[in-house]
Amino acid sequence: MSKGIKVKKGLDLRLVGEASKELVSTRESKTYVIKPSDFHLVVPKMIVKEGGRLKKGDPIFYAKGNEDLKVLSPVSGTLTKIERGAKRVILRIFIEADAQQEETVYNPVNISSAKPEEIKKAWLQGGCWPFIMQRPYDVIANQGTTPRDIFISGFSTAPLAADVDFVLQGKEKEVQVALSALSKLTSGKVHVGVNSTSGLFATMKDIELHQVSGPHPAGNVGTQINKLSPVNKGETVWTIAPQHLAIMGEMLLTGKYNPERIIAFVGSSLENPKYFKTKIGAELDPIIQEIGLKGDNVRVINGDVLTGVQTEKQGGHLGFANSVVTVIPEGDDYEFFGWNKPVFDKISTSRALTFSWLNPKKKYELTTNTNGEHRAFVLTGNYEEVFPLDIYPLQTLKACMVKDLDQMEALGMYEVAPEDFALTEFICVSKQPHQQIIREGLDLMYKEIG
Amino acid sequence: MGLKENLHKLKMKYEGKKMAPAFNALHTFLYLPNMITKGGTHIKAADDLKRTMNTVILALVPCLIFGMFNAGFQHYAAINGLPEGMSFFSTAFWNMDNFLLGLVTVLPLVIVSYGVGLAIEFLFAVIKGHEVEEGYLVTGMLVPLIVPIDIPLWMLAVAVAFGVVIGKEVFGGTGMNILNPALTIRAFLFFAYPTWMSGDKVWVHEAVERAGTPDAISGETILGSYAQNSDVMYSLQDMFFGFIPGSVGETSKLLIVIGALFLIFTKVGSWRIILSTLIGALVMGLIFNGVVDAGWIQEGSKFFGLMSVPFWQHLIIGSILFGAVYMATDPVSAAQTNKGKWIYGFLIGFISILIRVFNPAYPEGVFLAILLMNVFAPTIDHYVIQGNINKRKKRLKVKTA
Numbered sequence: 001m002s003k004g005i006k007v008k009k010g011l012d013l014r015l016v017g018e019a020s021k022e023l024v025s026t027r028e029s030k031t032y033v034i035k036p037s038d039f040h041l042v043v044p045k046m047i048v049k050e051g052g053r054l055k056k057g058d059p060i061f062y063a064k065g066n067e068d069l070k071v072l073s074p075v076s077g078t079l080t081k082i083e084r085g086a087k088r089v090i091l092r093i094f095i096e097a098d099a100q101q102e103e104t105v106y107n108p109v110n111i112s113s114a115k116p117e118e119i120k121k122a123w124l125q126g127g128c129w130p131f132i133m134q135r136p137y138d139v140i141a142n143q144g145t146t147p148r149d150i151f152i153s154g155f156s157t158a159p160l161a162a163d164v165d166f167v168l169q170g171k172e173k174e175v176q177v178a179l180s181a182l183s184k185l186t187s188g189k190v191h192v193g194v195n196s197t198s199g200l201f202a203t204m205k206d207i208e209l210h211q212v213s214g215p216h217p218a219g220n221v222g223t224q225i226n227k228l229s230p231v232n233k234g235e236t237v238w239t240i241a242p243q244h245l246a247i248m249g250e251m252l253l254t255g256k257y258n259p260e261r262i263i264a265f266v267g268s269s270l271e272n273p274k275y276f277k278t279k280i281g282a283e284l285d286p287i288i289q290e291i292g293l294k295g296d297n298v299r300v301i302n303g304d305v306l307t308g309v310q311t312e313k314q315g316g317h318l319g320f321a322n323s324v325v326t327v328i329p330e331g332d333d334y335e336f337f338g339w340n341k342p343v344f345d346k347i348s349t350s351r352a353l354t355f356s357w358l359n360p361k362k363k364y365e366l367t368t369n370t371n372g373e374h375r376a377f378v379l380t381g382n383y384e385e386v387f388p389l390d391i392y393p394l395q396t397l398k399a400c401m402v403k404d405l406d407q408m409e410a411l412g413m414y415e416v417a418p419e420d421f422a423l424t425e426f427i428c429v430s431k432q433p434h435q436q437i438i439r440e441g442l443d444l445m446y447k448e449i450g
Numbered sequence: 451m452g453l454k455e456n457l458h459k460l461k462m463k464y465e466g467k468k469m470a471p472a473f474n475a476l477h478t479f480l481y482l483p484n485m486i487t488k489g490g491t492h493i494k495a496a497d498d499l500k501r502t503m504n505t506v507i508l509a510l511v512p513c514l515i516f517g518m519f520n521a522g523f524q525h526y527a528a529i530n531g532l533p534e535g536m537s538f539f540s541t542a543f544w545n546m547d548n549f550l551l552g553l554v555t556v557l558p559l560v561i562v563s564y565g566v567g568l569a570i571e572f573l574f575a576v577i578k579g580h581e582v583e584e585g586y587l588v589t590g591m592l593v594p595l596i597v598p599i600d601i602p603l604w605m606l607a608v609a610v611a612f613g614v615v616i617g618k619e620v621f622g623g624t625g626m627n628i629l630n631p632a633l634t635i636r637a638f639l640f641f642a643y644p645t646w647m648s649g650d651k652v653w654v655h656e657a658v659e660r661a662g663t664p665d666a667i668s669g670e671t672i673l674g675s676y677a678q679n680s681d682v683m684y685s686l687q688d689m690f691f692g693f694i695p696g697s698v699g700e701t702s703k704l705l706i707v708i709g710a711l712f713l714i715f716t717k718v719g720s721w722r723i724i725l726s727t728l729i730g731a732l733v734m735g736l737i738f739n740g741v742v743d744a745g746w747i748q749e750g751s752k753f754f755g756l757m758s759v760p761f762w763q764h765l766i767i768g769s770i771l772f773g774a775v776y777m778a779t780d781p782v783s784a785a786q787t788n789k790g791k792w793i794y795g796f797l798i799g800f801i802s803i804l805i806r807v808f809n810p811a812y813p814e815g816v817f818l819a820i821l822l823m824n825v826f827a828p829t830i831d832h833y834v835i836q837g838n839i840n841k842r843k844k845r846l847k848v849k850t851a
Contacts, residue, residue, distance in 0.1 A: 013493075232846045305492045328493070331486055334454050338482025339500035346496035352505040352716040354496045368486040372498020373478060373581055376625030379502060380786040381720055394786060395835055410839040427495045429502055430625070435490045 005193065005227045007214025009388040011423055013159040013347060015305070016268040016365045017328075021166055023262065023275045024290070029282035032075050032095045033317035034060060037309075039071065039130050041139050041443070044090050052079045057104035057257035059127070060093060068143065071320075072127030074259035074280045076102045095281070106255040111180050116146075119181045119252070126251040130320065131244035135222075135231050137446040138417035138439075147238040149188035149229065152179075154201040154242055155212075157219030158304040162264035162323040164242045165200045166275060169262070172200065174249030175242075180206045181252055186238070193224040217388065222420040226389040231415045243323040263318065265291055267305075267327040268365040269298040284316045284325060293327070299368050301326040306422035307435070331369025339372065346371065349385060349427045375430040383424040391416065393424050397434060400441030405448055408441055418442070454481065471575040475582035503584040505718045509709035510591050510776065513699040516692060518556045520702070521599050522548030524695050525655040528667035532683070538691045538704065555655055556698055559594035562603045566610040567593075574619045585624030585631070585782070586614065592632035592776060595699025596769070596817070597639065598652040605646065609638045629824045630783045633817045640817070648814075650674055653695035669695040672767045673806065673814055679755040689766045700772035703765070710775040719779045722788060723795040727774035728765060730799025735761030738807055756807045770802050773816035783824040787834040794830055798823045 036044045043064035048054055054073040063069040073095055081094040109122045120143050123129045134141040141147070155164050168175055183190045183206040192201050193212040201209060210228060217223045221239045231237055240248075243261060250258045259280035266273045271292030278287065284300060301308035302319035305326050309319060318325065340353070347364050348354035356362070383393040391412040399407040418435035425434035457477055464470045477483075478500070487494060523543050527533070533542045567590045575582040593610060613635030618627040640647045651657045654669030672694060675682045684694050692702025700706070713719025738757040741747055747754055765771055778784060778798050785794035798819050805815020 015493075230842075230845065232842070232849055234846075235849075299492065301492055308492065310489075310492065326492075332484045334458070334481035334484050336454070336481055339478070339498060340504045343496045348496040350497050350502070350505075350717045352497055352501050352718055354501075356496070366493040368492050369482070369494070370485040370487055370498075371482065371494050371496050372500060373474075373483060373485065375499045375581070375583055376623065378499055378585070378625045378782055379718075380781045380784070381722075381788055381791070382717070384788060390838070390841075392787065392835055392838060395831075410842070411835070412838075412842055422491055426491045426493065427497075429495075429497050429499050431494060431498065433490045 004211035004213060005218075005224060007212065007218035007223060007227070007388045009385060010157075010215035010217055011349060011386045011427070012157065012215045013305075013426070014361065014363045015159050015328075016363045017266050017270055017273050017326075018160055018363075019162065019264040019266045019273040019275055021163070021275070023166075023277060025277045026282070026287055026290075028097060029075075029279065029286070030097055031080075031283060031317075032073075032077070032097060032279070032281035034071060034074075034093045034095070034281050035317075035319065036061070036071075036090050036093070038320035039063070039140060041446070042069065042130075044071070046082065046090075048079050050079060050082055053077075054079060054095060055102045055104045057106070057127070059125075060095075063140075066143075068124045069129055069140065070125065070127055071130060072257050072259075074257075074282070076100075103256060106251070106257075108255040109181075109252045111177055111184075111252060114181070114184070116184050119184060122252055122255075123248060126255070127257050128244070128248045128251050131240055131248060133239045133417075135225070135237050135239065135417065136414035137442045137450055139442075139446060141238050142236075145236050147186045147188070148231075148235045150182050150186045150190045150238045150240065151221050151225050151228075152190065152192045152207075152240050152242055152245070153212075153219050153221040153224055154192045154194040154199065155196075155219050156323075157195075157216035158306060158324075159216070160264070160266040160324065160326060161219070161304060162243070162262075162266075162275070164323075167243050167262045167264070167323055168200055168246055171246035171249070174247075174253060175200065175245040176204055176249070177252050178245040178249035179204055181248075182238075182240070183207065191224070191228060193219070193221070195219070214388070217420065217423060220419060222415070222417050223388050226391075226415060230390070230412075233409065233414055235414075241321060241323070244321070261323065263322075264324045265327070266324060267301075269294050269327040269329050278318060280318060280320055282318050284311070284318060285314060287325075288327065295329060297330045297332070298327050299330050301328070305366070306426060307419045329365075329367045331367025333369070335369075349382065370431050372429075372431055374432065377430050377432060379429050382427060382429070386423040386427055387420075389415065389420060393421065393434075397421070397432070397437050400437045400444075403441075403444060405445060408445060409449070413438075413441060413445060416442075457481065458484075468576055468579075471579065471581050472572050475572065475575070499584045500587075502718055503587045505716050506588045506713065506776070507591050509712045509719075510588075510595065510699070512705040513595055513702060513709060513772075514556070514560070514591070516702045516705050517595060517698040518552030519543055519548045520552065520692060521555050521655055521698065522551035523693065524599075524653070524669060525551055525667075527693075528654050528657065528669055529665075532693075535685070536688070536691070536693060543693060551655065555599055556594060558603055559597065559601070559606060559698065560591075562606050563593040563610055564590040566607045567614050570611060570614045570619070574623065578623075580623070583624035585618070588780075589614075589631045589635075593635050596632065596636050596697045596772070598647065599655050599698055600652060600658055601639070601643075601646055605639060605643055609635045609642070612638045625782055627782055628828075629821055630777055630780045632780075633777055633821050633824075636817050637821060648674075653697075671695050673756070676755040676759060676767070677752075679750075679752070686763070686766070689763075697769060700769040703771050706771045706775055710771075713775065713779070719775065720781070720784070720791055722791040723779045723784055723798075724774050726792045726795030727770075727778050727799040727802075730796035730801075731764055731770050731774075731803050732761055732799070733796075734800045734803035735759070735764040738803070753807055764803055764806070768806060768814050769816050770799070770806075773802065773820055774799065777817070777820050778823075783827065785827040785830045785834075787831050789837075790827070790830040790834045793834075794823055794827055797826075 044061035421434040617634030801819035
């Protein structure tokens with residue numbers, strides 16, 4: 001184990017609605033939905049047409065320009081509908097599950113003797129490749145590259161995050177196989193950041209463990225990369241969220257695509273937040289009903305409150321990559337003199353008649369209200385307090401807004417992902433969409449440079 | 451909540467219309483809007499720009515109220531003589547006569563400042579179709595506090611119009627301006643109407659009208675006295691408490707210090723800028739004291755008066771403290787990096803005292819120093835950021851070498 005990483009800057013958001021460590025299995029879902037928007041910059045080319053039959057593990061579509069990159073069906077059934085939006089962009093792919101499940105099985109890989117190409121091939125055809133992200137640009141990794149290092153954050157500090165050890169329980173073997181396989185794909189090491197010495201990763205082989213402490217975003221992989229070994233121009237590193245390792249390992253061990261995962265259902269709008277065993281693309285409604293909703297006017301989020309994606313309030317489905325589903329109240333109401341009266345029930349990093357500093361351990365019940373209108377950037381110095389990366393956040397955002405590619409490169413855009421700017425977006429007094437600005441900046445760079 | 455629903459209906463009716471920003475500006479003063487997050491973070495912190503600006507205004511209110519009392523106090527003191535050895539809560543200061551005179555002289559300044567400035571802000575918001583930004587709420591409060599008491603209202607109106615349009619709107623409004631708008635307004639007044647902005651007649655109510663008559667009164671500021679090497683008739687205590695002539699709101703150092711502590715505590719004002727400005731001023735004061743001690747400047751030199759002021763007293767005379775706390779800290783026109791803020795503030799303090807000493811005709815240099823550093827703030831930031839960029843390049847070089 002290397003010397004520890006101490007993150008000083010940041011902010012822990014304590015919210016109501018943490019999941020109790022209680023695991024419930026769900027009934028098989030009737031329909032499954034895959035959203036191509038979960039795969040950033042991938043333009044789907046359908047392999048199966050509407051009405052086509054799929055076995056579990058059969059490819060649904062591949063990426064335009066990269067035929068090897070496939071997304072598999074989480075279930076055997078019939079592809080009933082391809083929902084399209086403006087310019088015929090595919091929004092959702094609906095699959096109706098069969099009563100009798102059939103499965104396509106690929107060849108298992110023997111890790112101890114496998115070459116990197118065999119591992120890559122297994123994950124590509126086995127639908128696991130989209131779990132591997134790369135920096136720069138925070139997109140799905142290019143299978144043709146050999147990354148300098150691979151980074152995995154073994155814990156999460158995001159608000160109401162799922163407990164990684166709980167989510168991966170019983171999957172120790174699969175995780176170890178995935179880690180060993182990853183270590184063969186890089187010229188460097190597989191770095192895993194952990195917050196305790198006794199967790200799941202503590203006993204794993206073929207990795208470099210790092211003890212990380214501090215407030216959110218200490219658990220973000222971007223923070224750990226920046227503290228350990230920042231990405232330089234011309235270098236590539238890969239990142240993988242820990243919850244994917246089980247599926248990736250199982251593919252190598254058995255050749256089977258097992259989209260089952262344990263998801264934390266959290267948020268202040270849920271009666272009894274806990275963990276559920278379900279599958280990628282499965283219906284959320286039955287689970288949310290089982291937990292019980294407080295109030296009708298809620299928002300369902302695939303992911304955490306900072307980086308997640310809003311999904312349908314009714315008829316939503318689990319996303320491809322998230323390990324958390326958050327349900328919080330919508331805040332579409334006016335608040336009388338809300339801009340100048342003392343505030344006790346919301347989080348704030350200032351003390352401008354906001355009193356969350358009085359009670360740092362208190363848990364809050366926040367709504368989706370923006371607490372103010374969009375403005376130009378005015379305040380300075382406040383982002384730096386919650387931004388631990390050695391990068392100037394405000395200047396980077398402004399460089400992205402004016403599309404100054406040289407400046408973006410110089411200021412360190414190769415090192416960041418939108419999620420690194422989630423906290424600065426949260427505290428932004430001007431209510432600017434930081435993550436969107438960074439996302440568009442990265443996409444522009446990817447198009448022009450990468 | 452009938453009002454809430456009615457306003458909501460009105461808002462829907464105005465939506466997309468030309469006047470929508472004007473309506474929304476008023477509406478959002480009553481109610482925090484019903485806006486919800488779209489994409490990005492689904493929750494947001496409690497603060498918005500209105501709250502931030504409101505915090506600065508709260509910090510300014512004591513200065514304004516004190517300024518009203520002081521306006522009356524200076525007027526009557528000039529006629530009847532200055533009471534000796536007042537404590538801060540002396541009734542010779544805090545009485546109805548003083549307040550009423552202050553009210554009728556200061557309130558019109560506030561009304562003109564806000565009226566003209568906000569009218570222009572609304573106009574630009576409607577023409578350009580963006581929301582009315584809150585920046586002027588603070589500027590409009592600062593302006594009456596940094597002008598002489600008897601400034602003709604039309605002059606103030608012209609200056610405010612100039613400051614808001616040229617100082618801010620031409621750059622794109624709040625957040626885009628290079629110069630501090632309040633100081634742009636003051637600079638405009640200073641250069642367009644210098645007789646109303648300096649000298650010994652403008653700081654006390656009616657001093658100008660009475661000049662040359664048997665009832666003539668004088669209201670020399672302390673800086674003016676020093677610059678002319680004449681005796682200063684105020685005690686240190688008076689200077690600190692603020693029972694002295696000067697611009698409306700800048701005299702009470704005690705209340706400014708309290709305001710500064712409030713701004714720093716609420717994290718709205720940058721403690722780095724405030725502290726480094728004061729350090730800069732003290733360093734320059736020390737240098738001048740050293741020059742005097744070394745005997746390079748003799749008594750009788752026109753610089754001697756201000757140069758020989760004990761260095762720490764520079765902080766309680768003139769408007770350096772007010773400038774450091776409320777003007778230099780304007781986040782838009784100041785340096786934006788933390789390191790840059792130290793340099794920016796230090797140079798403001800340093801140059802303020804430099805101008806103060808070497809410009810006996812107009813001995814207040816704080817606003818010029820701040821405006822000058824406003825111009826250089828992006829340059830300071832550029833070099834600070836370049837440091838970060840170079841570090842990144844060096845990292846790359848070590849790797850490839």
